[in-house]
Amino acid sequence: QVQLVESGGGLVQAGGSLRLSCATSGLSFSSYGMGWFRQAPGKEREFVASINWSGGSTAYADSVKGRFTISRDNVKNTVYLQVNSLKPEDTAVYYCGASRNGGLAQSRSIMYTYWGQGTQVTVSS
Secondary structure (H helix, E strand, O other), X not given: OOEEEEEOOEEEEOOOOEEEEEEEEOOOHHHOEEEEEEEXXXXXXXXXXXXXXXXXXXXXXXXXXXXXXXXXXXXXXXXXXXXXXXOHHHOEEEEEEEXXXXXXXXOOHXXXXXXXXXXXXXXXX
């Protein structure tokens, strides 16, 4: 049974930082591409960042470039999202996804097979 479990969300003031984690089990993690998406109330889920199987290729949404960093640990089967310089518009539920097309850093949600339950990030102004 594949499981993706996000953690690390919370309430933070604008300008603050968080480190989101997504621990996985039940899949060959080192062969999967991983991604982070987010969904704010009343909005569609949007791409945030992704990383290929080796960590050698990453992709970011323009809105988070320079502030967010995705990384992975293929020993711990975990993907991370370091989020810095948070803004109120970053408030959303953050989801991690796993893509079987591990060679690329995928930005389209349709390319992801497995999803976690999400972790809430709330940024106060």
